[in-house]
Amino acid sequence: MSTFQQLGLNEDLLNGISDLGFETPSEIQQKAIPVLLEEERDLVALAQTGTGKTAAFGFPMLQKIDVNSRTTQGLILSPTRELCLQITNELKAYGKHCKGLNVVAIYGGASVTDQAKQIKKGAQIVVATPGRMKDMISRNLVDISKIQYSVLDEADEMLNMGFYEDITDILAHTPTDKSTWLFSATMPKEVASIAKEFMYDPIEITVGNKNESTSNVSHEYYLVNGRDRYLALKRLADANPDIFSVIFCRTKRDTQKIAEKLIEDGYSAGALHGDLSQNQRDLVMKSFRNKQIQMLVATDVAARGIDVDDITHVINYQLPDEIETYTHRSGRTGRAGKTGVSMVIVAKSEVRKIKSIERIIKRQFEKKDIPSGMEICEVQLMSLANKIHNTEVNHEIDKYLDSINELFEDTEKDELIKKFFSVEFTRFFNYYKNSKDLAVSDSGRSSDDGGRASGSDTRFFINVGRKDGYDWMSLKDFLKEVLELGRDDVFKVDVKDSFSFFNTEKENEEKVLAFFTEFKHNGRFVNVEVSENKGRSGGGRRDRGRGGKRKGNNNDRPRGERRSRRSNDSNKPEGRRSDRSPKKGRRSASDRPRRSRRK
Structure with a gap:
């Protein structure tokens, strides 16, 4: 038919x-x-x-x-x-x-x-x-x-x-x-x-195969260090001057934060998540449909019902928890017979997820490198040249030609072209001329390390584990949320029955210890101590013992005197403090110094 x-x-x-x-x-x-x-x-x-x-x-x-x-x-x-x-x-x-x-x-x-x-x-x-x-x-x-x-x-x-x-x-x-x-x-x-x-x-x-992605969408992934995720996002946007995209984050908080940072850095961006009022959501979607917003940062739930056929790119700033959700994300582009690109920014620890997604959607991902600064400058220059070449002349300018010609009568053609294009080119060149290479090799063992070198991070003991309802992912999300760290700033998460271990960068050690001084969650104290062993306990193997006994290296214990493991009993004295030197109470979010953002 x-x-x-x-x-x-x-x-x-x-x-x-x-x-x-x-x-x-x-x-x-x-x-x-x-x-x-x-x-x-x-x-x-x-x-x-x-x-x-x-x-x-x-x-x-x-x-x-x-x-x-x-x-x-x-x-x-x-x-x-x-x-x-x-x-x-x-x-x-x-x-x-x-x-x-x-x-x-x-x-x-x-x-x-x-x-x-x-x-x-x-x-x-x-x-x-x-x-x-x-x-x-x-x-x-x-x-x-x-x-x-x-x-x-x-x-x-x-x-x-x-x-x-x-x-x-x-x-x-x-x-x-x-x-x-x-x-x-x-x-x-x-x-x-x-x-x-x-x-x-x-x-x-x-239509097609179950859970399979449409053939109109190509799939790419870019491997970066966790701390470079936002820089990678900006480069992907700059390398595609005509981008009209949806950027997916896992949480409402990350969605708002990334949108605000993009706006601060001069991009036409907006956020769409569940904390917005209906009027705010309507205004954001109206701006997006009218292409006043080029980059819409959204959660998976809020993005349902986006009916826009011209979306060129879907960017997975963070992969979803459920693999099937990726199918919904990529379905935002390549609609109505048009082609689209689904990009994924991943750290080393997430590469294995790419393979799982490939099996579900029955499509292969192409591994690509984040464009270098000079590659972006070239793309932007040629994009500007094409726009100028294809622009229709507005003859209202004719009456000003004599004055303009007089101004440039001693300027050669090549010199004039250079001056004209330098107006836009110089902005990108100055930003990217000393930029670092963000590409990361995916060789070697894939683990939850975010590509970090040993020695520059601190390993912590925390007195919650599987009995408290945590697995490595949910504990990582909890720590990221309360400590206000990026998702890949918490790594090497190792969950046992009644306690766990995790790592952060060395520079975050004081912040972590200060935060968990007298910190209570669900009515009980959550205690965090520095562990002497940098790696995973027991050579990286999960604790398979019963009764929550510690296995592996005895050095993977809180630093300082060899204390017995703390009880997980929630009935602890209200005034109890850790054995560290006393610290002042935790400051509210509004009192904490904001991180500086590099432009």
Whole structure:
């Protein structure tokens, strides 16, 4: 099937499609629309972001509902406010010629009263985020007891965000004989389980292979020392003068920090994360769509629902915790038949993750070196030359030509060109002329060392471990957060049953010890001491013993007198201090000196 007319859509929808300028249905639309129009069946559809999934379920739902009825007949659940609004606007556009159609969006951050009024007018289709939908059901502000169709859009992301119970509660208020359509980019076991629980004998449609990345996106990774991650990001931006990108960070805090640093350094950047108000998010997205922002720094959750087809690059400033999430990230580019690039900035300890991602997405990464300063200067110079060459002449300048020619009458052509281009070229040349090489060799053992040389770091003992719910990654994240360090400034994390070890740069030793003086977490003291052994205990092997006994070198203990291991009992005296010399209490974040930023 090569046209929308052949899919069986009615005249009203075909007129809407014509107004939107759509000509050829995408693969997921060709496969899903005829099935959903012909049968009342449950459906599981797997397709990457940007392949037209909204139209794949939207057209059949619009054709099947009764627009003359004020009863809510269709429910679409989506993970974020942005995606909820995007789906709502697209359905309204598709059903432009369907008289009486009312599609209402229900999401957090907006007035419950206003949304309830819109539903009361008669909403045939409700598009909602799970949290707000559950809230409105509990207040009896929406009735979904008679719906005929339910859609779980971006199901994998909703489950990753912890909406399983909300979805269960919401679907409990719906008829058992409804048709359920589940659309997802990946098929982890959690999505398979929800399909099994809430659906009956579903048809499965797959575009490409499960969890596979689109062929329109190329994948690259750049190996750097952890401390050079931000410098690498700036070089990648400078090496691509026409970049229009989404930069992914793992936390809201890192997202805000990186966006602020980019703005300080003169880049057109903005942050998108969950701590922004709805009005702030709308302003950021409006600026991004209008290309007033070239570099949008976002968390994975906030980036869901970004419907922009011209994104040239996705930059993974930090890799996600879940490998499947990388598929969602890379799906932000290479949309609507265009090509895109997904870049990953990695430290040595993360290279093994690249191989895992390759197996999931069934695509190979190309290892590339961070461009040198002089390479960037050349790229910027030629970019400027091309822009000037392709610029249309504004003849309003003609009246000033005599004065300009008089100013440059003694200047040779070559000299004039040099002067003209030096205005922009000199800025990059002065910045990069003495810049260091950021490339790192990936030879040797891959470990959680961030490429650091031994001797320049300090190893610490900390009295929390697996019994406290930590593994090496969660402990690393905890330390990074409380100490206000970069992710790769904490390394060689070794978690035992009731205690752990970690390393930081030598320069951070005083800061770490001062911070953990009388520090309490969840009602108990967390004690940190300097360990004499720089490396991993027991030659780097994990503690396989029982009862939390220490194994390995006895030197991997707190420095100073050979004390017995501290108890993890939370009932410690309130005034207890470490055996170090007394220090003043920890300063608040606002009192701490800010790190200097190199321009």
